[in-house]
Amino acid sequence: MDQPPHIMVVDDDREIRDLLARFLEKHRIRVTAVRDSREARRAWANGHYQLVVLDLMLPGEPGLDFARWLRSQSDVPIVMLTAMGEETDRIIGLELGADDYVPKPFNPRELLARIRAVLRRVGDSIGPRHENGSRPLRFAGWTLEPARRRLLNPDGVEVALTGGEYDLLVALVERANRVLTRDMLLDLLRGRQAGPFDRAIDVAISRLRRKLEDDGRNAQLIKTVRGGGYVLAATVEHA
Amino acid sequence: MILRLWPRSLAARTAFVLLVGLILVQVAGLAIHAMDRIDVQRLGQARTLALRVVGLYRTVVLTTPEQREEVLAELHRGPGLTAELSKDPPVTDLPPMPLPVQRLFRVSMNFVGVPGPQRWRDLQFLGGPDMGRVVIGLRLPDGEWLNVTAALEPVRPWHSPTFLAAFLLMTVVAAGLTLWAVRRLTAPVRTLAAAAEALGRDVNAPPLPEDGPLEVAIAAAAFNTMAARIRRFVQDRTDLLTAIGHDLRTPITRLKLRAEFIEDDEQRGKVLADLEELEAMVSATLVFGRDARTGEAVSALDMAELLRTLLDEAGDARPEAAPNLAYEGPPHWTVRARPLALKRALTNLIANAVMYGGGARVRLVPPVSVGAAGAMLTIEIEDDGPGIPPGDLERVFEPFHRGEPSRNRETGGVGLGLPIARNIMRAHGGDVVLANRPTGGAKATVTLPA
Numbered sequence: 273m274d275q276p277p278h279i280m281v282v283d284d285d286r287e288i289r290d291l292l293a294r295f296l297e298k299h300r301i302r303v304t305a306v307r308d309s310r311e312a313r314r315a316w317a318n319g320h321y322q323l324v325v326l327d328l329m330l331p332g333e334p335g336l337d338f339a340r341w342l343r344s345q346s347d348v349p350i351v352m353l354t355a356m357g358e359e360t361d362r363i364i365g366l367e368l369g370a371d372d373y374v375p376k377p378f379n380p381r382e383l384l385a386r387i388r389a390v391l392r393r394v395g396d397s398i399g400p401r402h403e404n405g406s407r408p409l410r411f412a413g414w415t416l417e418p419a420r421r422r423l424l425n426p427d428g429v430e431v432a433l434t435g436g437e438y439d440l441l442v443a444l445v446e447r448a449n450r451v452l453t454r455d456m457l458l459d460l461l462r463g464r465q466a467g468p469f470d471r472a473i474d475v476a477i478s479r480l481r482r483k484l485e486d487d488g489r490n491a492q493l494i495k496t497v498r499g500g501g502y503v504l505a506a507t508v509e510h511a
Numbered sequence: 512m513i514l515r516l517w518p519r520s521l522a523a524r525t526a527f528v529l530l531v532g533l534i535l536v537q538v539a540g541l542a543i544h545a546m547d548r549i550d551v552q553r554l555g556q557a558r559t560l561a562l563r564v565v566g567l568y569r570t571v572v573l574t575t576p577e578q579r580e581e582v583l584a585e586l587h588r589g590p591g592l593t594a595e596l597s598k599d600p601p602v603t604d605l606p607p608m609p610l611p612v613q614r615l616f617r618v619s620m621n622f623v624g625v626p627g628p629q630r631w632r633d634l635q636f637l638g639g640p641d642m643g644r645v646v647i648g649l650r651l652p653d654g655e656w657l658n659v660t661a662a663l664e665p666v667r668p669w670h671s672p673t674f675l676a677a678f679l680l681m682t683v684v685a686a687g688l689t690l691w692a693v694r695r696l697t698a699p700v701r702t703l704a705a706a707a708e709a710l711g712r713d714v715n716a717p718p719l720p721e722d723g724p725l726e727v728a729i730a731a732a733a734f735n736t737m738a739a740r741i742r743r744f745v746q747d748r749t750d751l752l753t754a755i756g757h758d759l760r761t762p763i764t765r766l767k768l769r770a771e772f773i774e775d776d777e778q779r780g781k782v783l784a785d786l787e788e789l790e791a792m793v794s795a796t797l798v799f800g801r802d803a804r805t806g807e808a809v810s811a812l813d814m815a816e817l818l819r820t821l822l823d824e825a826g827d828a829r830p831e832a833a834p835n836l837a838y839e840g841p842p843h844w845t846v847r848a849r850p851l852a853l854k855r856a857l858t859n860l861i862a863n864a865v866m867y868g869g870g871a872r873v874r875l876v877p878p879v880s881v882g883a884a885g886a887m888l889t890i891e892i893e894d895d896g897p898g899i900p901p902g903d904l905e906r907v908f909e910p911f912h913r914g915e916p917s918r919n920r921e922t923g924g925v926g927l928g929l930p931i932a933r934n935i936m937r938a939h940g941g942d943v944v945l946a947n948r949p950t951g952g953a954k955a956t957v958t959l960p961a
Binding site: 285287288291292294295298355376377378379380381422425427428429430431432433434436437472479483 | 757760761763764765767768769771772790793810811812813816817819820821823824827845850854
């Protein structure tokens with residue numbers, strides 16, 4: 273990435289807009305900041321953006337409507353800023369095809385990490401992404417629901433996951449049958465957990481295996497790849 | 512003794528009063544009936560006897576004095592009746608007959624026509640129905656006395672068995688109807704009590720149906736109005752809190768961004784830590800405000816796995832506490848609940864245990880009888896901390912209550928963790944209670960309908 277990515281920030285608070293722009297620019301991300309959906313449409317027409325950070329609470333046209341419009345125009349990744357705990361907004365947003373969300377008040381570093389993760393994911397992926405954006409994923413009887421960030425066992429019972437475990441599982445499921453190196457997984461967990469990341473990945477993987485009832489000694493679902501990496505050995509289908 | 516007989520429930524009391532009244536009325540009715548029967552029977556006896564006595568008299572008076580003894584002996588007198596001729600009025604140990612009874616006899620005797628010259632010149636009545644024997648003396652015109660002694664059969668007020676059976680049946684039916692009506696009429700009071708209890712646990716409990724008898728409907732409407740006002744009051748307060756919380760989010764976001772431009776690493780870290788704390792308070796307030804009207808859907812989740820995940824998260828956040836975190840119970844246990852709310856409640860309880868006790872032992876106890884109505888799942892969260900002063904065991908569930916101030920300053924928190932947990936569990940039909948363990952440390956017991 274020689275060229276810094278260009279992103280659009282839509283937020284109605286001028287100070288937040290300016291500060292966020294300065295903060296992101298400090299971390300080598302070009303920012304165009306706008307205050308509402310109208311300005312955002314104009315900016316969208318006049319520029320090329322790799323990602324949109326969208327506050328859902330906007331004056332005038334609601335953020336969700338703008339997200340819907342944007343989705344009809346392009347596959348550009350969307351990171352939503354949601355009011356804390358507004359579950360319905362979040363779920364609708366993710367179902368519309370937003371790529372991630374950060375609850376407000378957000379931690380700037382966490383937002384930065386999410387933006388980078390989404391940009392990297394988009395860069396990695398081959399082929400269309402949004403067709404199946406947040407539809408449930410099925411593998412080996414298990415169901416992963418991105419919109420609700422939850423895992424259902426074959427009986428439809430929710431099995432709790434920590435945030436890190438969820439991100440890890442999504443990464444594995446989205447790239448089923450492809451080896452994920454430790455470095456890629458490290459990026460996912462960064463900012464989520466304290467302590468040594470290396471160990472955190474091993475711990476998270478072993479917990480995931482336990483939850484997926486995958487025998488750690490003779491893992492069939494999440495296989496360890498010699499030389500440092502993991503692979504989900506299963507057929508994934510979109511429900 | 513009286514107190515012990517006096518029942519406690521309204522239905523039983525009302526039924527008791529009504530049944531005692533019913534019994535009294537029935538006893539009185541029975542007594543009136545019996546007395547009436549006695550009167551009727553006595554009148555009948557008196558009339559029969561009087562007619563027979565006058566009959567004897569007529570025969571005797573129309574016979575010549577010489578033949579009288581003979582005729583009298585031959586006359587059919589009937590059982591229990593003796594008659595003799597004497598020069599004297601009757602002499603017995605019996606007292607004179609009371610005048611009202613005498614009148615019965617006199618009236619009946621006057622029915623029978625006896626020609627004037629032959630009428631008796633004097634009458635004497637002795638004894639009476641109470642003594643079972645009556646002696647009537649009649650003086651003939653020539654001065655002789657005809658003394659008749661008659662045994663009176665005792666009167667039988669309970670003569671008819673069908674009457675008694677019918678009476679008993681009527682009493683039983685009336686008592687049954689009374690009990691049924693009382694139960695029916697006091698049912699709304701029980702409903703009202705249950706509604707008040709439900710309102711105490713959950714301010715959003717469904718309103719009472721405003722039907723039934725007028726007074727009950729009025730009471731239900733009044734209760735619903737009261738509940739609505741309480742709800743409104745609680746709502747206003749939570750709305751206020753929520754509004755403040757919402758408004759604080761923008762400045763907190765700005766401050767977090769500004770903090771990123773502080774050059775001094777140490778200062779920046781401290782500012783960010785303060786902001787984290789502030790944010791935690793705001794989010795707790797918002798959660799507390801929202802839980803009152805949670806709209807999350809109920810779904811199936813694995814409680815055992817949830818508890819282990821929460822312990823893992825607690826261990827990740829506080830690695831030094833990780834060795835003191837333990838789960839005990841079945842490896843899987845499915846419950847139906849609101850997953851996010853449940854997670855929040857249990858997170859708060861585990862966080863408390865870790866904060867004050869440096870660890871948490873979580874035990875999942877499945878209900879004794881699975882599937883039975885009212886079966887409860889129990890989750891015990893124990894720590895080895897200092898415990899809670901006994902006087903505070905309930906007060907810690909009050910919003911914004913904080914234990915010892917010095918302890919809380921360093922550990923942070925707004926005093927909403929436990930109230931939030933309790934709100935959530937009660938909204939699920941369960942509860943949270945705190946207790947001190949005999950061996951030291953605190954124990955939170957969570958119940959949830961299985």
